[in-house]
Amino acid sequence: NAGVTQTPKFQVLKTGQSMTLQCAQDMNHNSMYWYRQDPGMGLRLIYYSASEGTTDKGEVPNGYNVSRLNKREFSLRLESAAPSQTSVYFCASGLGSGLNTEAFFGQGTRLTVV
Amino acid sequence: DAKTTQPPSMDCAEGRAANLPCNHSTISGNEYVYWYRQIHSQGPQYIIHGLKNNETNEMASLIITEDRKSSTLILPHATLRDTAVYYCIVRGPNQGGKLIFGQGTELSVKP
Numbered sequence: 001n002a003g004v005t006q007t008p009k010f011q012v013l014k015t016g017q018s019m020t021l022q023c024a025q026d027m028n029h030n031s032m033y034w035y036r037q038d039p040g041m042g043l044r045l046i047y048y049s050a051s052e053g054t055t056d057k058g059e060v061p062n063g064y065n066v067s068r069l070n071k072r073e074f075s076l077r078l079e080s081a082a083p084s085q086t087s088v089y090f091c092a093s094g095l096g097s098g099l100n101t102e103a104f105f106g107q108g109t110r111l112t113v114v
Numbered sequence: 115d116a117k118t119t120q121p122p123s124m125d126c127a128e129g130r131a132a133n134l135p136c137n138h139s140t141i142s143g144n145e146y147v148y149w150y151r152q153i154h155s156q157g158p159q160y161i162i163h164g165l166k167n168n169e170t171n172e173m174a175s176l177i178i179t180e181d182r183k184s185s186t187l188i189l190p191h192a193t194l195r196d197t198a199v200y201y202c203i204v205r206g207p208n209q210g211g212k213l214i215f216g217q218g219t220e221l222s223v224k225p
Contacts, residue, residue, distance in 0.1 A: 042215040096211040105157030
């Protein structure tokens with residue numbers, strides 16, 4: 001059982017380049033989330049999808065777009081990367097709203113924008 | 115979501131109990147208290163959660179005060195592998211299940 005899988009694990013981009021971070025879960029979870037974590041900081045929510053077909057902004061959505069492709073997959077896109085987006089990105093999934101259950105996190109994508 | 119306040123850092127001797135406090139004085143009646151930890155910048159790991167009763171699982175115990183304004187996570191016999199950042203999070207039932215992280219407590223378990 002893989003849980004939450006993120007690809008790639010590491011990426012270096014030049015300023016202005018675009019890329020998509022992929023996330024997939026195999027736990028049949030309704031909700032999925034994207035977080036970023038800057039050095040020495042806690043995690044901040046970028047976007048989330050409470051259920052298939054819905055997405056909502058989190059705390060820091062500017063500069064990002066998301067797609068809930070199906071129940072398993074939730075991707076995060078940087079259209080024009082900036083050095084301020086250098087961070088570790090975590091995807092998570094959970095049963096979702098109204099249910100007092102835990103979220104499961106992937107191992108992260110370490111992104112550097114130069 | 116109610117805000118939480120945690121001490122930025124704590125030390126604990128190996129083999130002793132680690133007691134991590136969390137203040138959540140603005141918690142609402144239907145909000146749960148969750149604890150996660152993050153080891154060496156890995157993905158956060160769920161530990162335990164509760165509403166108003168004390169809870170225990172194989173990892174830890176969660177003690178919530180009667181007025182629910184604060185809680186304590188207890189690691190009964192801390193090991194070096196418990197060195198991590200511990201996050202206390204308050205989460206309501208109708209917010210898409212999202213977790214809003216604060217700064218957490220950096221726990222150092224020392225030999």
